[in-house]
Every structure is written in C-alpha cells, then in structure tokens.
Amino acid sequence: MKKHDFEARREALLKDIREVMDDVEELYRNGVEAGSEEGSKARAKLEEKLAVAKERLSRFEEEAGERLRHHAERAREKYEQFEEAAQERLKEGKERFAEFEADAGERLKRGAKHADEVVHEKPYYAMGFAALAGLVVGVLLNRR
Template sequence: MSQRYETERAVLMDDVKQVLKDAEVLYKAAVDDGTQEGKILKEKLKAQLTKAQEQYAHLESNVVEKTRAAASNTNDWVHEKPYHAMGVAAVAGLLLGAFLSRCGR
C-alpha cells in the first residue's frame, strides 16, 4: 500500500509541476493578447489543473479512508486488549518523558 501511495503522490507532484510550467508559459505569452496560441495555452492549463485537482481529490479520499480504517482497527484492538493498550501507552509516556527530560538539559 505504501508503494501505491508513493506512486500516486509522485504522479500528483508531476502534474502540479506541469501546471506550474504551463502557467509560466502562459504568463510569458501574455494571454490577454487574444492570440490563438494564448487561447490554446489557457485551455491546456485548465485541463492540467482539472486533472491535478481530480487526482488530489482521489488521493485525499484514499488517505481519509486509510486513516479511518487505522483508527477503527486501533479502537477494536484497545477494546479487545485494554491492558496491552495501557502498557503501550505507559511505555510511550516513559520514552517521551525521557526524551523531553534529556532535551531540556
């Protein structure tokens, strides 16, 4: 799953980079001049932006779905094994306390 997430993230970042490149070209071409080239660049920029927004929405929904699943699994585990959960919380608290006490010196 992590590999799939990284792949989707890389594709999204490439699309965002392409949108920025197209926006720079559009800016340099002075879109307001009314030329056919300016209109084509504007349409291309809009298409790239729409694609990037769709991919971002898809990636965001995947992240939300995975987070909810992880929270649900954690909740189930805590209810099934409360003493294990308290032990994990205690160890995490001890480690955090030790780390913070060393950083404070």
C-alpha cells in the same frame, strides 16, 4: 491500499501540480494576449491539466481519508483487545491473590491452633522451650 500505491499516487499528483505550475509560469513569461490563438491553446491546455490535477487531488484526498479511517479503526480495535486482555489479567490476579490470602490465613489459624493444643497438652515442654529460647537470646545479646 498499499503504501507503495499511495506513495506512487502522491508522486503522480505532485508531478501534475508541478506541470500546471510550469505552464502557468510559461504563460506569464510569454505574456500571451488573451485573444490570440496561441494564448487560447495554452489556456485550454492549462485548464485541461488543471482539471486532471483537481480530479487526482480529489481522489487522493478520498483515499487518504479512507486510509486514515481504516488505521483509526484498526487502532481502536487493537486498543479494545488490549483493554479486554488487561481487564481479564487484572481480574485473574485479584482472584489468585484472594485465594492466596484465604489459604495463608487458614494455614496461620491451623498453625496457631496446633501450637495452642501442644501447649495445653504439654505445658512443661512449652515452658522449657521458652526458657531455652530466652537463654539463647540472652547469651547472643551479651556476646556483643
């Protein structure tokens, strides 16, 4: 049911209820006796309008309930879709992080192994480089 139809039916129902209330008020104001012909006609008219209003109210409640169930179902479906997508993205993120972690660990091991090999092949170069680095750090610290 479209929103416009729902609103139109709600307005029609409220109009019927107002009419019934106006008729009740008119009966009360006129103080029609229970046995008079005018009172019987007014009462019959009122009962007819009341029956129509009750029927419309009943249909309105059913349609409102259907609408509520429909929207609740759609909301649940959207939530489930969102939850599935979020779980999938989380899983992908964890997998990518694990790959990155493994790759970084492997690169670090290769770098350390290469440095160890260079130091073993040319120990004097390594000592010279360490001495030069120490000298540079010492000069920089003494400049303060």
